[in-house]
Amino acid sequence: MAHLDDIPSTPGKFKMEKSPFIHSRIRWHWQSSLAKLTFWSIIFFCLILIFFFRSPSSNLLLQDPHRRSLRTYNWGGPAWEKRVRSSARVRSRNGFSVLVTGAAGFVGTHVSSALKKRGDGVLGLDNFNDYYDPSLKRARQELLERSGVFIVEGDINDSALLMKLFEVVAFTHVMHLAAQAGVRYAMENPGSYVHSNIAGFVNLLEVCKSANPQPAIVWASSSSVYGLNNKVPFSEKDRTDQPASLYAATKKAGEEIAHTYNHIYGLSLTGLRFFTVYGPWGRPDMAYFFFTRDILKRKSIPIFEAANHGTVARDFTYIDDIVKGCLAALDTAEKSTGTGGKKKGPAQLRVYNLGNTSPVPVSNLVSILERLLKVKVKRNIMKLPRNGDVQFTHANISLAQRELGYKPTTDLQTGLKKFVMWYTGFYSGGKKAAG
Ligand SMILES: O=C(O)[C@H]1O[C@H](OP(=O)(O)OP(=O)(O)OC[C@H]2O[C@@H](n3ccc(=O)[nH]c3=O)[C@H](O)[C@@H]2O)[C@H](O)[C@@H](O)[C@@H]1O
Numbered sequence: 001m002a003h004l005d006d007i008p009s010t011p012g013k014f015k016m017e018k019s020p021f022i023h024s025r026i027r028w029h030w031q032s033s034l035a036k037l038t039f040w041s042i043i044f045f046c047l048i049l050i051f052f053f054r055s056p057s058s059n060l061l062l063q064d065p066h067r068r069s070l071r072t073y074n075w076g077g078p079a080w081e082k083r084v085r086s087s088a089r090v091r092s093r094n095g096f097s098v099l100v101t102g103a104a105g106f107v108g109t110h111v112s113s114a115l116k117k118r119g120d121g122v123l124g125l126d127n128f129n130d131y132y133d134p135s136l137k138r139a140r141q142e143l144l145e146r147s148g149v150f151i152v153e154g155d156i157n158d159s160a161l162l163m164k165l166f167e168v169v170a171f172t173h174v175m176h177l178a179a180q181a182g183v184r185y186a187m188e189n190p191g192s193y194v195h196s197n198i199a200g201f202v203n204l205l206e207v208c209k210s211a212n213p214q215p216a217i218v219w220a221s222s223s224s225v226y227g228l229n230n231k232v233p234f235s236e237k238d239r240t241d242q243p244a245s246l247y248a249a250t251k252k253a254g255e256e257i258a259h260t261y262n263h264i265y266g267l268s269l270t271g272l273r274f275f276t277v278y279g280p281w282g283r284p285d286m287a288y289f290f291f292t293r294d295i296l297k298r299k300s301i302p303i304f305e306a307a308n309h310g311t312v313a314r315d316f317t318y319i320d321d322i323v324k325g326c327l328a329a330l331d332t333a334e335k336s337t338g339t340g341g342k343k344k345g346p347a348q349l350r351v352y353n354l355g356n357t358s359p360v361p362v363s364n365l366v367s368i369l370e371r372l373l374k375v376k377v378k379r380n381i382m383k384l385p386r387n388g389d390v391q392f393t394h395a396n397i398s399l400a401q402r403e404l405g406y407k408p409t410t411d412l413q414t415g416l417k418k419f420v421m422w423y424t425g426f427y428s429g430g431k432k433a434a435g
Contacts, residue, residue, distance in 0.1 A: 071127070073154045075161055081168050084123055087150035088169040092119025096330065099171045099215070101125045101204065102178030103144065103151045104137040106283045107220065107274070110319050111175055111326045112149050118327075123169060124151030126178065131185070131192075132284045139426075140281055156200035162207040171211070173330055176204060176219035179251075182285050183224055183388040186246035197250035201257060209265040214336035216268035216348075218329045221255055223275040223315070223355065223393045224248035233396035236273075236351050245388025259349060266343035268336040270329045275355030275395045279319030279415055280422030288316070288365060288416065292423055295369055300378035303362050306391045312384055313359040313392040318410035318418075325354040328404035355395020356408045368413055372420045 088097045098115055102108040103124025115122045124144060128137050141151050154161045156178050165171075180189075180196040201219070208215055226234045228242040243249040258269040278288045291301055304312045334348040363379070370376055384391065400406035 071155075073127075073158070073161070075152060075154055076164065083150045084152065084165065084168050087148065088121040088123040088171070090119065090121040095120045096172045097121040097123075097169060098173045098175055098330070099123050099125060099165060099169070100175045100177065101156055102176070102220075103149065104128060104141050105177055105181075106140075106279075106281055107277060107319070107322060107326070108175075108177040109140040109144060109281055110279075110323045111177065112144055113147055114323050114327060115175075115330075116144075116147050116149050121169075122149045123165065123171075124149055125154060125156070125165070126151050127155040128153060131180065131182070136281075136284065143281075156204050157195065159203055159207060162204060163210075166207060166211045170213060171215045172213075173333065174204070174208060174215045174217045174219075175326065175330065176201070176217055179220060180247070181283065183245045183247050184385075185285065186250075187387050190246050193246050193250045197247075198253055198257070201254050205257065205261045205265075205267065208336075209261060209267055209338060210341045212339055214265070214267055214338050216270075216330075216333035216336055217258075218270045218272065218326065218333060219254070219258070221271040221273045221351065222248065222251040223273050223353070223395065224388075224390070225252045225255065225273060226393065227390065232392070233357060233394040234353065234355075235396040236353060236399055244390050247388060255351060262347055262349040264343060265341060266336055266338035266345060266347040268334050268348045270333055270348070270350040270352070272325060272329055273351065273353045273355075273395075274322060275315040275317045275353065275393055277317050277319055277322050279419050282319070282419060287362065288369070288419065289423075291366060291369055292373065292420065295366075295373050295375050295377050298375065298377065300380045301366055302380045302382050303366060304384040304389060305381050306384050310391060311361045311363070312389070313361045313394075314365075315355040315357065315359045315393045315395050316365070316412050316415070317354065317356040317395075317408060318412075318415035321356065321406075321408035321410055322354055325352070325400060325404060325406045328400075328406055332404060350403075352400040352404060352406070353395040353397050354400060354406060355393070355397055356410075356412075357395050357397050358411070359392055359394045360412050365412065365416075368416050369420070372417055 090097050098120055100108055100112045100122055103112045104126035112122050112124055128134050144151060178196065178200065180192045186193050208217060224245060225240040225243065225248055226238060227240065227244045227248055229238050231238055240252055243252050255271050258271055261267045262269045278286065282289050284290060294301060306312055329352065337343060337345040337347040366379065397406060
């Protein structure tokens with residue numbers, strides 16, 4: 001390395017020589033320093049970019065700690081298209097061909113299975129996110145696959161995928177159940193609600209409006225849209241402009257978005273306001289589910305109480321009743337009226353309460369579970385946290401009764417018995433209780 005010795009260690013004392021060899025040496029050093037500088041600048045710039053995109057304040061839609069929205073999914077190809085077609089094939093006279101979004105979810109699984117059973121073609125779509133234990137979603141997927149329902153793995157925000165699905169199948173209906181659920185989680189991860197319940201819904205409607213023929217859409221709104229309304233029982237005519245959680249606000253936004261797409265593009269849209277749906281294959285983030293898990297573990301149960309020892313109650317609605325309501329909404333949905341993205345005439349726009357119309361205090365829910373599980377637990381009475389929960393819900397279901405023939409038949413005691421039987425069976429086969 002003799003050449004290095006030509007450069008003195010003290011640069012200030014460096015004396016230029018006229019030799020061309022030395023000149024080229026200097027140029028070489030200068031170029032190599034420039035290359036290094038460029039290289040480190042690029043690295044530095046990339047780091048800034050990474051930091052920017054991971055920063056919570058950079059983009060609300062990407063503000064998802066699980067980075068679920070950035071997952072990529074594999075879809076496409078002849079074998080995949082064949083599965084899609086076969087799953088969506090109608091097998092009964094006058095049957096529907098239904099795209100069920102959120103098919104690996106609680107309500108999605110039950111609705112898909114009921115549709116398939118009666119001969120409708122059903123194609124599921126689900127992003128299998130990890131809001132709660134994805135292995136439960138995989139188990140539901142297995143269940144559906146056994147009855148011939150294929151669930152495409154993908155996100156409702158993926159327009160290319162949705163367009164492909166409509167290219168492969170002329171869906172007559174969309175049962176849109178994919179959503180970011182849960183009232184309290186909205187404070188932890190607001191971006192995921194905007195991503196799924198608003199951006200995802202708009203994306204789906206954009207694709208539906210351009211589909212030919214346009215499908216009729218039935219979708220899941222929520223009892224939470226009644227927010228601080230205290231006129232009971234809640235009727236579809238009551239005010240819904242006081243949401244108590246961001247979750248509720250995104251569902252309310254969905255109802256307004258539905259109005260717009262109905263008005264401009266002639267899409268037939270029916271929103272169903274579900275009231276605290278429970279039952280087998282349910283959601284582990286819901287109180288009845290994690291109370292069951294914690295009662296079995298002999299943990300104390302936090303029971304919320306409103307101001308002045310006010311009772312907190314819910315109009316718990318059993319899944320089979322909800323499924324009947326969903327199918328009736330599909331059966332009574334009129335066709336959309338647009339073609340090629342243009343409205344040809346007025347289209348149907350509906351909203352229904354699907355509740356049990358029999359609110360039960362949360363403390364009674366715990367007593368029923370204790371009896372069914374034969375375990376007594378310590379109750380930890382807590383002030384209702386200010387995180388989106390409302391004190392009570394109570395559905396007036398007369399509109400759904402009149403127009404859909406909706407008539408819930410399962411009381412909480414009966415429904416929870418079925419849930420507990422499923423729960424103990426499901427989690428005794430070596431499977432851990434979902435967290
Ligand atoms: O009906 C609806 O629209 C909503 O129903 C549920 O929301 P929620 O009724 O709050 O259901 P849970 O989270 O299971 O809570 C049930 C009851 O238990 C209470 N609770 C919850 C958690 C807890 O630790 N302690 C407690 O007393 C809640 O205040 C509530 O009164 C679902 O989670 C929402 O996705 C759905 O849209």
